[in-house]
Amino acid sequence: MTQLHHPPTARIHIESRECSPQVLERLTGATYFPERLLGPAIVGTVCRGGGHLLYVTAPQMIDADQQVDYYLGLLSGGSHQGGTDGPRGARDLVRIVTLDDASTRWLSTKVLDPVSARAASVRSDMREFVDTHLRAGADVRLSYFEPSRPLELLARDLGVPGTQPSAAHIPLATKHASRKIFTAAGVPVPQGTDVCHDPAALATAVATLARAGHRRIVLKLNSTAYGGGFGNALLELDDDIASAPEERTEERVSRALPHASLVDRKI
Structure with a gap:
């Protein structure tokens, strides 16, 4: 019986909520929305697939380690795909990079800021992540919360596909x-x-x-x-x-x- 071979996975997550900035200003806690999807990203990429995850967010997460440990704790006896030794080994599969920016700008805007040195550093980390895992033969993708032209351009520049339909179809919704x-x-x-x-x-x-x-x-x-x-x-x-x-x-x-x-x- 032939067994299908699935390439390793690697995902960059930028869960940017891209509605009106004026609306975001009036939604309490809106700036913390990007970190809310850390759990699903860990479960989907690491717990189920044994893949590598680079999670981008802003502002800085004050309990990032506790959140990562909690979701990796959902692993049971190292039975997930990927061959790491349970939650402790899987910790090396998760990396979080943050920007110290608590403004109500879209997360994508913060990441793509042309004058921010920290944003440039984050983009460099993303490039290194993509290049490393592409060389290893991984299926590398840029994951984001909703279709976005800026993030589509970022995915194109990184040379990886995005995980959403084209933003050109947004008016159809x-x-x-x-x-x-x-x-x-x-x-x-x-x-x-x-x-x-x-x-x-x-x-x-x-x-x-x-x-x-x-x-x-x-x-x-x-x-x-x-x-x-x-x-x-x-x-x-x-x-x-x-x-x-x-x-x-x-x-x-x-x-x-x-x-x-x-x-x-x-x-």
């Missing part, structure tokens, strides 16, 4: 694009509108929904920079708006729009 895809495929979707580019067009579209009997309407900001509903507003319409003569409905909706309740009141 918006609610509006999804509605268009479902409609084209014949999948029923809730009643809505096309993208509106000015208040007058929005008033016209909402007036149509009002005349169809809708009184509570979600207005969504068509942007890939926001998440968690921060780009939404809830518009409550009175019955008398929809019952007004058609030529007056849009006027009344237009007056109601500024009173929509914003989820993110700082937009």
Whole structure:
């Protein structure tokens, strides 16, 4: 029986959360998001595959050793792939590099900072990691949390593939694009509108929904920079708006729009 040969693995993880920096500023603890995925990275790369892991994060992790020891402790009797002697031997497979930067900039921005000496040092560590493991015949990849053009360019410069679909496809994941895809495929979707580019067009579209009997309407900001509903507003319409003569409905909706309740009141 022929046994398949799997090359050793090596992964660089840059778990950068790439939404609006303005949103990140208002999310408590957002700067610590990158380190939250250390556990899955260790389990997936080291515990299950016996591979090498270079984990990049910022700001500096104050309990990095304890976190690594905890996740490596999930190894049982050295039964994982890779041949190391349990958690103690596997410790050599994990390396964490950090930047002392607690700003709300994307982690990718911190790593690619052209004037930061520390960022340049981290990029050098990444290059050395890639070159070393490619020479050893390993399957080397750059892993990141979500599609990102900067990280795609970094992967290209390192000469390794990324682990996400192309960032060019991000607009397809918006609610509006999804509605268009479902409609084209014949999948029923809730009643809505096309993208509106000015208040007058929005008033016209909402007036149509009002005349169809809708009184509570979600207005969504068509942007890939926001998440968690921060780009939404809830518009409550009175019955008398929809019952007004058609030529007056849009006027009344237009007056109601500024009173929509914003989820993110700082937009």
